[in-house]
Amino acid sequence: MSTLSPLYDEKLQQIKAILLETFAGEDVRIIRIDLDKRGYSHNSTEIAIGILSRSQGDRKKLIDSMEKIGKINFPYTMDLIDLSRVSESLRAQLLEDGEVWKDWK
Template identity: 75%
Template sequence: MVKTSPLYEEQLQQIKSILLETFAKENVRIILVDLKKRGYSKNSMEIAIGFLPRSQCDSKKLIDSLERIEGIKFPFTVDLIDLSKVSESIIAHLLEDGEIWKDWK
C-alpha cells in the first residue's frame, strides 16, 4: 500500500473497528484489498474491502456498515465486495496481496 497520513491510518482503523464489531459473531473473512498492486485501480482515492462468508452473508449488515463508514467522513471511496461471487483464482490473488482483518472461525 501507498504511504499514508496519520489521519488516513486513524480513519482506516475506525473502518476496521466498525467491520470487526459488526461481523464479530459471523463466520466471515474480511480482507483489505490492495487494488493497485493487482492493477484493478488507478484511482488513489479508492479502497476495497472484501467479504468472504462461509454461508449466506447478511446484506443488511453490509449496508449498515457502509452507512457507519460514511459517517466518519473517510475521504476515499470505500467499496465493500462480496467475494463469494468471484472466482477462486481471484480470491487467491486478493488473499495474497491483501491484509486479512478477520479470518474464519
C-alpha cells in the first residue's frame, strides 16, 4: 500500500508502538493486513491489524490497545481483529499475506 502522507506514516508508527508495548513479552503475532490486496477495500485510508495469541488471549489488552489508539487521533479507518475469532482458512491467508509487526516470541 502506498502511503498517503507523512501524517499517515507517523500515526501508523504510533499504532505499531502501542501494540508492541501492550503485547511485549506475550506469545502473540501482530500483523498489518493489506485490505486492498485482500480485495476488501479500495480505499487506501483503511487499515486492519490482526492479533493472534498462542494462549488464551487477554481481551482486556485488545480493548486497552484500542483506547490508546483512539487517543492518538488516527485520521483513518482502522480495525483491530482478534484472529482467533476468524475461520482457519481466512486466518491462514491473512497471516501469510500480512506485514508482520511482531512474531511469536
